[in-house]
Amino acid sequence: MLRFLRRAIIAFFAVPLSLAAGLTLVDSYRRRNRKPKPFPVAEPETAHIGASAITTYTYGQDLYDDMLAAIAGARRQILFETYIWKGDEVGEQFKAALTEAAERGVDVHVIYDSFANLVVSPRFKRFSPAIKVLRYPVYAAGLRFFDLRRYGRDHRKLLVVDGEVGFVGGYNIGTPYATEWRDTHVRITGPGVWDLKRAFADFWNLNRRKRLRRSERPLLLDTASDWESRIRLHRNVPRLWMFPIRGMYLEAINRATRNIWLTHAYFIPDQDFVDAVTSAARRGVDVRLLLPRKSNHIVADWISRGYFGQLLDAGVRIFRFRDAMVHAKTATIDGNWTTIGTANVDRLSMTGNYEINVEVIAPQLAEVMERIFELDLTNCVELTSGEWESRDIYRRFTEAVLSPLRPLL
Numbered sequence: 001m002l003r004f005l006r007r008a009i010i011a012f013f014a015v016p017l018s019l020a021a022g023l024t025l026v027d028s029y030r031r032r033n034r035k036p037k038p039f040p041v042a043e044p045e046t047a048h049i050g051a052s053a054i055t056t057y058t059y060g061q062d063l064y065d066d067m068l069a070a071i072a073g074a075r076r077q078i079l080f081e082t083y084i085w086k087g088d089e090v091g092e093q094f095k096a097a098l099t100e101a102a103e104r105g106v107d108v109h110v111i112y113d114s115f116a117n118l119v120v121s122p123r124f125k126r127f128s129p130a131i132k133v134l135r136y137p138v139y140a141a142g143l144r145f146f147d148l149r150r151y152g153r154d155h156r157k158l159l160v161v162d163g164e165v166g167f168v169g170g171y172n173i174g175t176p177y178a179t180e181w182r183d184t185h186v187r188i189t190g191p192g193v194w195d196l197k198r199a200f201a202d203f204w205n206l207n208r209r210k211r212l213r214r215s216e217r218p219l220l221l222d223t224a225s226d227w228e229s230r231i232r233l234h235r236n237v238p239r240l241w242m243f244p245i246r247g248m249y250l251e252a253i254n255r256a257t258r259n260i261w262l263t264h265a266y267f268i269p270d271q272d273f274v275d276a277v278t279s280a281a282r283r284g285v286d287v288r289l290l291l292p293r294k295s296n297h298i299v300a301d302w303i304s305r306g307y308f309g310q311l312l313d314a315g316v317r318i319f320r321f322r323d324a325m326v327h328a329k330t331a332t333i334d335g336n337w338t339t340i341g342t343a344n345v346d347r348l349s350m351t352g353n354y355e356i357n358v359e360v361i362a363p364q365l366a367e368v369m370e371r372i373f374e375l376d377l378t379n380c381v382e383l384t385s386g387e388w389e390s391r392d393i394y395r396r397f398t399e400a401v402l403s404p405l406r407p408l409l
Contacts, residue, residue, distance in 0.1 A: 036180040037323035040375050044187075047364035052190030052228045054360065056340070056368050058328075060178040063171055063185050064090060070161045071097040074106045079160040079200040081111040083153070083342075086174030087124030094173055095124070102130035109204060109219065113154040114138045134207060152238035154203070155353040156342050157185075158196055165189050166196035168233075168358055169340055170265070170329050182321065182376070184263070184328035186340050186358060191226050195233035199356055206239060230362045236343065236355040245343045245357050246350040249331070250276050258334045259286040261373045265327045267291055267304045268346035274307055278314035286317075290376055292327075293320035305395075312385045319380035326376070329357070332369040337361050340369075 044062050046055040057063040071078060071094075078101055085091055102108040108131045115138045117125070127133050141150040159167040169185025171177055188196065201219040208218065234244045253260055253276045260280055267289065269277075281287040289311065295301050308318060329349075332338045341357025343349040360366075 036176075039182055039321075039324040039379050042372050042375055045368050045371075047362070047368050049230055049360065049362045049364055050190070050228050051226070052188060052192045052231055054192075054231070054358075054365055055187040056365070056372065057169070057171075057185045057187070058182065058372055060171055060181065060183065063167070063169075063187075064093075064173075064178055066187060067159055067167055068093060068097050070159070070165050070167075071101055074101050074161045076162050077107045077109075077160075078102075078162075079109050079158075079197060081154070081156050081158050081200055081203070082173050083113050083155050083157055084116045084172035084174060085112050085120065086172075086176075087120045088175040090175045090178055091120075091124065091173055095127070098131060099128045102128055108132065109200070110134070111136060111154065111200070111203065115153055134204060136207065149239050149241055152236075152353045153348075155349065156199075156203075156356045158200060158356060160193060160197045160200060163193060163197055166193040168196060168342070168356060170327050170342060177327075180324065182324050182326040182328065184330050184340055184372070188231070188358070191228040192231040192233075192358070194221075194227070195231075196356075197221060199233055199235050202235075202237075203354065206237075230360060232359045234341075234357050234359055236349070236351075236353065238352060238354065243351050245341070245355055246273075248339065248357070248359055249273070249345070252331070252333050252337050252339075253277060253280055255337075256280050256285045256333045259288070260331070260333050261286075261288045261290070261370065262331045262345075263290040263326065263328045263373065263376065264345050265292060265295060265325070265329065266297065266344045266346050267307070268344075269307065270347070270350070273345060273350075274310055277316060278310060281311075281315040287315070288317045288319060288373075290319045290321060290326065290373065290380060292325055293322050293381065294325075296325050308383065308388055312383070312388055318383040319377055320383060321376065321380050323379070330369065332366050332373065335366045335370065336363050338365045338369050 041059045044055050044057050046053050078098065080098060085094070098108050098110065110127070110131055111134045113136045118138070125135075136154040141147055144150060157169060157171060166188045167185060168188070170183040171185045177183065198221055201221050205218045234248050236243045236245050250272065260277070277287055291304065292301070311318060329342060329344055330338070330340045338360045339357050341355065343355040343357050349355050
């Protein structure tokens, strides 16, 4: 009986894993030599909220230009953290800018995720000794292999310069993201920057002794003299078993009365999230979900489709972005609430990785985000219930076989 049960469990996961591997290989072959196509782009737009200002970017080159300018103008300190940092032209520009700043006396701290950069040349990952670098390891559990809190990846992307300007959002660092991907990032000035600085310092201090020297001094911060209550930073910290971003989303969705507009690269929600979204649609809220028509992870696309039936039946409208990868992780609700950050709606982001999202309760930014969403819709195709129900048996079979992988992603 135990042998039969063991074989059944192995087969239960082996079949979907094999199918996932096959789909990935085929998709990788099809993507070769595929030329990127243009997509609608919004100019950077600034919303003023009290003493703070938030500038929204939807085009990578605009963002990189302003990030590099901030690094070039740094006088005291640069805190830079990223998930993917490619060793290409754009990656080299950032490395050179950080090196130049450190060599002119700026205190430069850098964090990047080693797993996300396994394919990056070791030469690129050699830095000037003037830069303090924390390489978050591929395997962080050590002998505590049973401790699930130590398996989260550092999926955050942020930059803080002189405690005066901060950047956070979905953009990684690399040439393809500059012009080929549709993502969202924000630039913050004013009181909201202190929370970004604190987020970097907390991660640095949590990992400094094991990843650097045991004598490495903590990164200290001055107490914030003032703060903007309408701008809040939420951080998932798996090491401390803290996952507030999921709760932030659910609370906002459950309060919605007019509209919920979500843009996500990967949408693999848990049932509570699905229930919240479908309940909102059934009570008359205009719920729209914008996803890539084809993302860079084909398995995630197939697994995401397993939720489409429930969503469409409840009245949720699903739009799929054409000809480019939309990598944004944003939402805006009722013309007043907005979040922009690094967290996808999937298990890895909501209850697994280190993530950071800014939450803004102010109509000034919500209006900007609604305009961006409407612009993105001009490059989308809406998925109708009729189209969904008429899909062929091959697609239904693939969705069913891959469904056991949902809890893993």
